[in-house]
Amino acid sequence: MASKGNGRVVNGNGLMKIQTHKKDNGICHDDSGPTVKAQTIDELHSLQKKRSAPTTPVTGTQPPFATLSEEERHKQQLQSISASLASLTRESGPKVVKGDPARKSDNQKVAHVHHHVEAPTISVSDSSLKFTHVLYNLSPAELYEQAIKYEKGSFITSTGALATLSGAKTGRSPRDKRVVKDDLTENELWWGKGSPNIEMDEHSFMVNRERAVDYLNSLDKVFVNDQFLNWDPENRIKVRIVSARAYHSLFMHNMCIRPTPEELEDFGTPDFTIYNAGQFPCNRYTHYMTSSTSIDLNLARREMVILGTQYAGEMKKGLFSVMHYLMPKRQILSLHSGCNMGKHGDVALFFGLSGTGKTTLSTDHNRYLIGDDEHCWSDKGVSNIEGGCYAKCVDLSREKEPDIWNAIRFGTVLENVVFDEHDREVDYSDKSVTENTRASYPIEYIPNAKLPCVGPHPKNVILLACDAFGVLPPVSKLNLAQTMYHFISGYTALVAGTEEGIKEPQATFSACFGAAFIMLHPTKYAAMLADKMQKHGATGWLVNTGWSAGSYGSGSRIKLQYTRKIIDAIHSGSLLNAEYKKTEIYGLEIPTEVEGVPSEILDPVNTWSDRRAYKETLLKLAGLFKKNFETFTNYKIGKGSNNLTEEILAAGPIF
């Protein structure tokens, strides 16, 4: 709208606007609205987006009077990112600039403040002549736009979550994990039978690292997340994740601890860096490679390289492995467990393998959630390693798991789910893509999250096993030796291929309920756990979240509602004072009554119609426990002349 000299006003469409009053009496106000401050459409659009650095990339609207120190800080930060992306063998890396290549103005702005990795020398290859744009700590909204624009299979669901596809891999690839064996790690780490640490040499690592870095540098843009691990401020670890997909960047934004703008300003150089080039395969001619997927950990270089898998859980669990190395060095126990706290400060840990209920049971409407998967137990108490949760969503229902259901909204990454193409309602029962559908959300999406995610020493240590054989009691109270026995065993049972009818359950034993992630020998973690439980008077429990009244195929999974009642009774302390009886073979103490749970299910023998089949199955599983434990019989738990080791050996099934 323009004002003409004669006082009449012309509308945008050229027609005269009727002037009602134009008096300065202040009674009637001008309702035509203020004019915008923009001179052009582009400027107008630029006003729509408020500047909020530093979690957003540097934009062309940066004030011209930016102080030198701020510029210096940006420069240092860019240099740090450039160094991360630099090729270690070629003459130079690409030119790294911050910002989205799709936004021309950004490029121009940054172009004259950009910094090379190194000045090009005599021999220059084409790769060093291009720019790689760095999308640095983008916000969820920006990452949504990137994903939807550029990543096939990205959609917004009816509740606002970002649905993505992880590609060919919909779960972790533990057999493709490699750890660099050098003079230090050779002696420090757990190698050999049962260990997750499959060796590779430094040179092969560098081949894969170069491959990942070259791939990332060949792209127009990469995502960089600078974040933290561990809510214990004294033991916080700075991590950088370089990735090629907005999906990966948003996933890590949710899963790691999000820095405040101030913390990001002072981030400096990371303690650990992940190069995720998951879309690109490793070269199978590279020594130690047995497939085109490789997840490589180099503790000396503090780096991890991912090739040939886009499953995002690989990054989260990869960092967890790093914590399993770093924390015990500081006398801190790292735990594959969920953790929550009651109103009176009573903390419970939930150990268990994938799918046994850590996330489901630690997310409890009546308690504060400290975390669902990865924790540290130090002399001060417990702390969550992560900033988010990663829930299985197969058969998720609003009624049974309302808090997880409600957390699936804007900002949440929904992996591999199936939804209606029009209204985008997710069908959580649909396993067309995979059974391992997942939701990743920031922990504060759970209404009673405990922020900061720390708590006092645990009172209860709950070991979860999904026993598809249906012979373990729904709950047993454990003494310390039994807790150690079951902790080192790390039992659960998987149910094989659901489509092809009924199959035999498959027993899995995974030391410390996380053999895929531990770096040291299991007895190191077990000794620390025993020590801490003893010192702080924690009680151990074994909870079967699996089958009852028969094995998988004839019995059925214990109702979540009953498991929750059992967990409630543990938390309240009422179960500690219940009446107990001892089971045969396993010698487990089982309660005769738990409020809200039918008493007949508490002893599995009562639920099986065929008692002989029960006994056979019980013995079969006991045999598997025994066989698995053989590898540990030569190890001593803890130092000194304690007899815990012998007690632990005697705490397993006896027959």
Ligand SMILES: Nc1ncnc2c1ncn2[C@@H]1O[C@H](COP(=O)(O)OP(=O)(O)O)[C@@H](O)[C@H]1O
């Ligand atoms: N009795 C039960 N206790 C715990 N979980 C159960 C039970 N019955 C069914 N479930 C289901 O099992 C799955 C447990 O998965 P989750 O909590 O994500 O495991 P984890 O975090 O240990 O990997 C969830 O889908 C949950 O709904």
Ligand SMILES: C=C(OP(=O)(O)O)C(=O)O
């Ligand atoms: C992310 C994972 O953890 P969990 O299944 O224990 O939640 C995983 O095992 O890939």
Ligand SMILES: [Ca+2]
């Ligand atoms: Ca988990």
Ligand SMILES: [Mn+2]
């Ligand atoms: Mn979980």
